[in-house]
Amino acid sequence: MKESVLNHYICKIEGHGELKLNYKTGRARLEIDEGERLFEKLVTGRDYLDAPFITARICGVCPTAHALASIKAIEHAFKVELTPNIIALRKALLAGQIIQSHSLHLFFLALPDYLDVVNAVELHQERPEIFALATTVKKIGDQLVETIGGRAVHPTAPTIGGFLSVPDKNILKKLRDDLESHLPQTLEAAELFANFKYPSLRRETEYLATENSEHLSYYDCEKIISNRGLETPVENYAYAFKEEVRNDSPAKYGKRDGHGFMVGALARLSLDSEHLHPKAAYAYRQIWQKKIPSYNSYHNNIAQAIEIIHLAEEAIIQIDNVLNDRNQVFKVPYRVIEGEGAGAVEAPRGTLYHGVKISEEGKIELYDIVTPTDQNLLNLEEDATELMSKHKDLSSEKLYREIEMLIRAYDPCITCAVH
């Protein structure tokens, strides 16, 4: 029998990748092996209403982020004016999405690297208190998305102009109280991840994220900023960086001034740690106590853990905003007009952009999707290459393992990268 393909790919990452270390050139490469689904092509020619439903299917881990970016792009094209209650509810939904994804990554994909177990479910027997923590934190995100979005994977309720339906006030109130009662567990999770010993790595890079007029923002993404002076409106995303096609890879590679750059939790925390909510700020300053930017990409894990706390607090604030708002209408009318639009959200892994051109009849004429993992891939390879040159003393097995841990720390979503 020929070589088996049943154990071919890197475990515990989203999608199919293979790590290739070239000792002659000293270069590391994450080979991407995913079929092209061509989502841009799939939605072209279809009704605008279909785009959020279809593009959510790019990724089972962050479908709500895709649906929201798609909705925002279309609303931008139609010049839809939303009411504050709709925006608040979307912010709570997006917070839930990021908590879901971060807790999946931290507990189920990354944690085994640091606790010397093969998979997280083993912890059920060996460290039941950690397994309970994992399921509790995961549940916080799942419940937010299920209650507000309609389903934990692939949301049903969000639409252009607002929501198709919203939960009753008493259900929202319960969701909010549940969240509050579980904040201590999010802090426990941060403590767990802050105390792991991460491999050493320091390579200065450019961090990108989006902000509104005042601070870093997950939903009100007005401009793209970086630690090297980039500042441009989100609509200009196509000019902020290049998406390079490699002839042998179905993923594209984000590049700025000839180099990789980084998006996601660590980039966001490095760009703005001043506006964390109180408990997240406490975790950052008192529990982790590290200086940011640390330029160690392994710290993306702890940055995600801090974001979980921040976003749980954010969701409570936003649900309170919804509950206190006299306006309980969650859908605004709009007119279908010819136009172009760009929509961005801070997705779990970084800034996600959707761009759309719509005809007078509401047909999609052009569609563009730029995912966070696309933007991170080159930086990931640059980090891995740095590790190869710094750790010539390590056995190839150890080096391979350390780079595999680096890949997992980036939390790449290869199905997003190849969409």
Place this chain on the structure above:
Amino acid sequence: MKSKKPTKNEKNINSQRLKVAIFDLTDCEGCELVLINLREKLALLNEQTDIANWRFAFDNHNLGPFDVSFIEGSPTAEKDIEITKQARAVSKYVVTLGSCAELGGIQATLNNNEWEEGIKEVYGNSYKTKNKAPKPVSYYIDVDYHLPGCPINQNELAQLITSIISEKKPTEYRSPVCLECKARENTCLFLEGEPCLGPITKGGCEAVCPSRGLRCWGCFGPLSGGNHKALKRNFEKQFGKDKTKELLKTFFSQTNEFKELYPKEK
């Protein structure tokens, strides 16, 4: 890389425990997320069965043989097709997980020509792919059972696993989405003039979309024995021929029901 060490649980292994593998091909991995979202129950599942190969959440060193292999996603990449065939060769039962594996998924709505055209549009002319347009798993191998949906439903998953453990033939859901939708006392979106595919779509989803106001898109696949022709006629009157085809195509493009409605489609 480390090999799997025996857990406490495996030391008193029940040799009758079902040996399970979970493979993912080209897709969104959302159905695997439905499994992970079992949370505490996932530990229970791992006690009742032996999850021996699961790349996404466990590890993949065990190469079989397996009692049951779940396959998620549509064979597209070169290796997807190899994994599909090898999984079949070492598994007693093969079960597809979700609509990509069963029906080819949304991505299978592009025929071979459109798909190749799309590759050029998205990647440019100098990019060459080794991959093939997405197809259902059954295009390449025999499949024993299907767990439908985009994504799958947790209760259906539990029922299927219980059936296989107790060596009973799993029962297929035989009613349309409308039955569950009515039971939930939802407003009928079809009667409200929405292009809802509930009347001709297999249920089992607990009407999760219409319960939140979203029309049924048909992700559980066509209901066998459903009156697809009548719905097509009705839709064509309301929404026109092109739109109707687009609606039916989204999840049904590779099914016999669709091919009967549109015999000239390639």
